[in-house]
Amino acid sequence: MAMYRPRGTLARVIHDKFHNDNFLDNIDTRKWYSLDTESIPAKFQSKFVALEQPDKTTVRWLERAKMLSANIWMHLWHALARSVLQFFMTQTDINGFLKRGSMFILSEEQFYKLLHAGGFPAGSESDTVTLLDIGAGDGQISIRIANTVAKLSNACIQVFATEASWTMRDRLKKLNFNVINEIRGLQNVELILCLNVLDRCFDPFQLLEDIHNTLAPRGRAVVALVLPYMHYVETNTSHLPLRPLLESNNRNNGPQVSFEEEATQFLELLENCGFRVESWTKAPYLCEGDLHQSFYWLIDLIVVLSKK
Numbered sequence: 001m002a003m004y005r006p007r008g009t010l011a012r013v014i015h016d017k018f019h020n021d022n023f024l025d026n027i028d029t030r031k032w033y034s035l036d037t038e039s040i041p042a043k044f045q046s047k048f049v050a051l052e053q054p055d056k057t058t059v060r061w062l063e064r065a066k067m068l069s070a071n072i073w074m075h076l077w078h079a080l081a082r083s084v085l086q087f088f089m090t091q092t093d094i095n096g097f098l099k100r101g102s103m104f105i106l107s108e109e110q111f112y113k114l115l116h117a118g119g120f121p122a123g124s125e126s127d128t129v130t131l132l133d134i135g136a137g138d139g140q141i142s143i144r145i146a147n148t149v150a151k152l153s154n155a156c157i158q159v160f161a162t163e164a165s166w167t168m169r170d171r172l173k174k175l176n177f178n179v180i181n182e183i184r185g186l187q188n189v190e191l192i193l194c195l196n197v198l199d200r201c202f203d204p205f206q207l208l209e210d211i212h213n214t215l216a217p218r219g220r221a222v223v224a225l226v227l228p229y230m231h232y233v234e235t236n237t238s239h240l241p242l243r244p245l246l247e248s249n250n251r252n253n254g255p256q257v258s259f260e261e262e263a264t265q266f267l268e269l270l271e272n273c274g275f276r277v278e279s280w281t282k283a284p285y286l287c288e289g290d291l292h293q294s295f296y297w298l299i300d301l302i303v304v305l306s307k308k
Contacts, residue, residue, distance in 0.1 A: 020293035021066065029054050032284040032299065039260040044267050049117045049281040057107030061286065062295060069294035079291060090234050092137075092165040102140055104286040105195060105224060105300060111148040115220065118278035118304030120191065121153045122218040128156045132189045132214070134207070135197035136161035137168055139175045142193070145222075149191060160186060164235065188216040195224040196285060196300065199231050203242040208273045212307060220278065221305040223270070226285055226298045227262045245269065263301050275305040 033051045040048065054062070068074075106114065121129070129149055133142040139161065146157045161177045163169045172179050180186070192211050198204040211221050229246045233239050246265055259282070267277050280303040289295045 024294060033282055035282050036260050040264060047277050047279050049114050049279050051110055051281055051283060055107050055109055061104045065288050065295040069289040102138055102288050105141060106283055108144050108148045111145055114279055114281055114304060115152060118220055120220040128158050129153050130158050130189045131191045132160045132186060133193040134162050136163050136172055139172045139177060183210055183214050186214050189214050190216050190219045192221040196226055198225055198245060202233050204245050205243050212274050215307055217307060223305060224300045224302045225266055227259050227301050229262060266301060270305060274308055276308050277303060278306050279304045
């Protein structure tokens with residue numbers, strides 16, 4: 001029997017969204033966190049922090065994304081606005097302007113577990129901890145981590161942020177973040193975040209060098225990278241980086257490299273750049289949905305680093 005397909009455009013959108021969301025309700029979310037640790041070198045195996053499944057905060061975020069996604073008229077407005085704004089704004093600027101597309105990586109509890117395993121804080125006596133978020137987006141992840149750092153260090157948190165998108169910078173300023181144009185003016189920062197930025201910037205190796213130079217001797221950097229690795233620079237016409245971190249894991253060009261193989265390559269690269277891997281994990285990089293489905297996800301490798 002042929003599958004029923006509504007004829008009207010809006011009816012088809014609602015029909016397809018219903019089926020897409022039904023699929024999301026039945027996925028095994030434990031696979032987001034699962035890892036074949038036996039295929040990881042021993043020196044990195046011992047640093048892996050297993051999260052196993054979405055915790056209560058992550059589940060609440062997913063439920064909120066489903067609730068927001070149910071507003072069909074809001075998404076129709078967003079789709080219409082994007083069709084006009086795309087001619088003179090980047091996708092990130094559009095998201096910032098429309099206040100949509102918020103991201104989620106780890107809950108405060110999961111960040112706490114990862115940072116604690118990574119030795120943060122490392123014996124600082126300061127009453128104030130400096131946190132720098134590179135490419136902070138709308139600041140929601142920054143706030144979550146700042147709350148975690150406050151619990152770990154029992155100190156006041158001073159938050160600095162960089163962000164290429166002017167609409168996102170405006171949102172960060174409204175959160176009272178110290179928005180700066182570049183990180184080279186800062187020194188001895190206790191905690192630096194670089195979450196899903198390395199595969200979106202023009203020269204990721206220069207950014208890693210800047211992070212290393214800015215990090216306090218006993219500080220920590222948290223770096224997240226989406227795997228499989230595919231570089232995309234939003235701000236230039238070729239969308240290519242000066243020097244890619246890894247070879248793009250393109251399914252059309254030979255066999256697919258596993259998450260574990262790519263994770264090992266990136267962890268080795270970080271150590272070759274003067275860092276020491278203190279802890280790491282695997283988790284979903286979640287994004288609010290749209291007319292098609294309630295949320296989207298990619299898989300992140302998240303690493304806590306110190307200076308060698």
